[in-house]
Amino acid sequence: MSLGLDEQVDAPAGARPGGATTAAAAVRRPADRVLLTAVFVLATVLVAVLAVVDLTLGTSQVGLRDLLGLIGGGGDDQTLAVLVASRAPRVLAGLLVGAALGVSGGALQSVARNPLASPDTLAVNAGAYVTVVLAAVLGISLPFVLSGTLTFLGGLAAATFVLAIARGGAAGPSRLVLAGSATMLALSSVTYLLMILFAQETQGMFAWGEGTIVQSGSQKVSQAAPVVLVALVVTVWWARRLDVLALGDDTASVLGLDVRRTRLVTVLLAVLLAALAVTVAGPVGFVGLSAPVIARLVAARVPGLYRHRLLLPFAALAGCAVVLAADVLIRLAIPAESGVMIPTGVVTTLLGASLMVWLARRLRASGPVRATASVGARAASRRRVGIVVGVLAVLAVTLLVAGTLLGDRLLLLGDVTNWLAGVSGKQVSFVLDQRMPRVLAALLAGAALGLAGTSVQAVARNPLAEPGLLGITAGAGVGAVLALVLLPGATIWVVSAGAVLGALLTFGLVYGLSSRRGLSSDRLVLVGIGVSAAASAVITLLVVLTNPWNTTMALTFLSGSTYGRTMAQVWPVMVALVVLVPLLVRWRRDLDVIALDDDLPRVLGVPLERTRFGLLLVTALLTASAVSAVGVVGFVGLVAPHLARALVGSSHTRVVPVAALLGAVILSLADTVGRTVIAPVQIPAGLVTALIGAPYFVWLLWRSRRSA
Structure with a gap:
């Protein structure tokens, strides 16, 4: 049969x-x-x-x-x-x-x-x-x-x-x-x-x-x-x-x-x-x-x-x-x-x-894949691109201010000014000392996830791919939880190092298992989902074995939350953005040709395997830094680059900055909404993005079902 x-x-x-x-x-x-x-x-x-x-x-x-x-x-x-x-x-x-x-x-x-x-x-x-x-x-x-x-x-x-x-x-x-x-x-x-x-x-x-x-x-x-x-x-x-x-x-x-x-x-x-x-x-x-x-x-x-x-x-x-x-x-x-x-x-x-990974490895290439570059590929004028970037930058700044002022206690701009000048009262200082790292963590982690999604969609030539579906996010989560379990009281740099190591190992595993007879987009996604499921099971195992009664802590981490963040947890993602964004900017034209097929990069002299490996490595590092800052957050890496291509076309010279801004806006908005909508009870930002991103993802699948 x-x-x-x-x-x-x-x-x-x-x-x-x-x-x-x-x-x-x-x-x-x-x-x-x-x-x-x-x-x-x-x-x-x-x-x-x-x-x-x-x-x-x-x-x-x-x-x-x-x-x-x-x-x-x-x-x-x-x-x-x-x-x-x-x-x-x-x-x-x-x-x-x-x-x-x-x-x-x-x-x-x-x-x-x-x-x-x-x-x-x-x-x-x-x-x-x-x-x-x-x-x-x-x-x-x-x-x-x-x-x-x-x-x-x-x-x-x-x-x-x-x-x-x-x-x-x-x-x-x-x-x-x-x-x-x-x-x-x-x-x-x-x-x-x-x-x-x-x-x-x-x-x-x-x-x-x-x-x-x-x-x-x-x-x-x-x-x-x-x-x-x-x-x-x-x-x-x-x-x-x-x-x-x-x-x-x-x-x-x-x-x-x-x-x-x-x-x-x-x-x-x-x-x-x-x-x-x-x-x-x-x-x-x-x-x-x-x-x-x-x-x-x-x-x-x-x-x-x-x-x-x-x-x-x-x-x-x-x-x-x-x-x-x-x-x-x-x-x-x-x-x-x-x-x-x-x-x-x-x-x-x-x-x-x-078994799912084994079945995926047996998957044969099903013919030409739809190039990521063709999705939402209407070229935008420079004026349109400038307007989009300007509006998103204003939105990001607005959300930064709104996130700082809104929460279980409302603040005024004067309170923030006094806090910056070091002359605010104890209550205001206490609130802002807790709130500012959360706002910055959401903003920067969102930008990192938007860039990671842009890179992985181009490499996989699949507009529906994202770091979470490729197992990188769950792998970073395993590394972070393992660091917390093995080294109680570990500093954020140790936890971040664990997340980076977990993301890199997961990335290496998924990439190696997917590369049989050439890298296939379908095979990469299926292997990633299988590895992600296994990594999630490992996280559950670690939590149940080490701290079975504190499931709220585990759920908060797995749901992606900025709760309890400090400036020490913001620095790793900030450093990752400073170091890795210039690499993506340098590879922006390579991203354009890699997103099309395997032949064009070779014709143009682009070292395909080396560049592809480097891009996936950057993806893993950006994802790991985001996980160390806000936990496991899904769908930002899917929605941000897809909306970016719809707004400014498929050229990665334009997509990269727009996707970063969109990622920052989406996660910052999700964090602010989660902290304020039913305050003082807080909804993790990752749950808000999933509740928005998952229906959007399903809509993308539904819209393209005929062409499939």
Whole structure:
């Protein structure tokens, strides 16, 4: 059967169009039936072994011998209580969630004909998660049926939106994942905002939001199990239609299949399964991606397994194995109480992100890419450019003044003048000593992110690329958090050095993994998103292991905030701008030709690889300095250069200064709004930019869906 990337990914043998028919014929041979049976038996045995091992692991001193004693009738009440109240529900939850997500991901991949489709990349989990958090904020204690219905509606709305933007997956893997990532980031921003504003009502949901199968009793599992079982049976019964759908829409229609109804019912069943998994264990990351991929890899070697009535049950077994193996790995690597605190989804996300990177590396070039230079490429007159630069400069100064005056306490210009002269009162001095570093940090970090986005879009030749989507921002976040964890009380220069090192290592990893058979724009973006997901999981792991109760601090950093900034934290980004901006100005004409194709730079004598590497290095350094100043902020690097090209054309001589000014204006405005709109409560600037930037990003995808 087709994976949807048959023309773009090196699919394994047996995975070509028509493979389902060939497999159906081949399975009639006795040897093939034996092999098929053996594969299912081995998978079932593996799941059973993992389940038994998981039952023996926990915080109490109850091991395999004690559990065997229960079977023989010689166990004590304490062992039985531990088994019934904690360990058995945990293992059953792992089996339930793994099977549900495995089948859900397999169905979504078949509908989209894309092996990168999953409840994660289609934002199903994010849509379901935000509804759970919203219910907690409102103080609504819903019964299981209503809670499941709410998560189902949230996941369905998100998946429908993403599939509509990506034309059901027909627009290619990068567009599907980009649309899903943008939608997921927007929903995650809403979720983080709710958790920051309502910390007491949502206590414990940060770790739960990564997905954990730890259960307090068996109530949720027992309520979800019948519904999940029915949904699994119906999905497998419906699966024969997916075999026909795999032949292509036209062929399926000729054979009498109602393509639209088949897709609709399949998506509904897949979203229902994913929503039930979220209701039981939270959004366990990337199981819906990794389990079906593992199943399809095995199916490439086993005749007949590509038939969906066999493939989906095997994906369910693979999902069970992935979830249980992740839980066992956590408890073996980090025993005692610390292991309980680590969400299962952290490990599954690391596995799924690795598989996503592996799939992206197999991506073949899909033909000529749309040059970044052509986006918004109407040339602007010098007068227009002068007006734009002048207006943006005035806006930047205005926001600098407004940010200084506005906040939980309003100030006057006279107060600022007195403060600058050193004659202000203690209260005014206290306020401005705290506020000025925040205002400057937002202004300078915004300019750095705008320039970083300009560089990366030109190199990737993708107007939808930005440092966050390429993993550089998350990598810088890992470095900064790791510096704080390993060196408590570290100075800002140490934290900045950690952020720079993390950004550079992430940049090197993404660049190296993306350079197979030449740098491909789609491959660069997909690898970056996979590495970014893995880096985010590492940040969660570090926070949960070192300071699990201070999730507000973690959320504030991950959401991009200027809270508590000092002038010492402003200097690194200021130094980075002073050193790196002249390099971008020097390379401005090289950016123009690199943004077009690979041939023109060589014809004009531009050292392509060296210049491209240098530009990405500058991007990493600018991003790292911004992260050290304001934390993880997304979408400024996307919106600023795109608006710059729309305003002044595609020439980087004009785009570079305009993008820097736009970045400064956007982040400064977001910071001021976040500090004042519901003062004294503060909204992190990164959440404000995400709430604005993510819809803008989705609009860009929607506007270009026809041309895709």
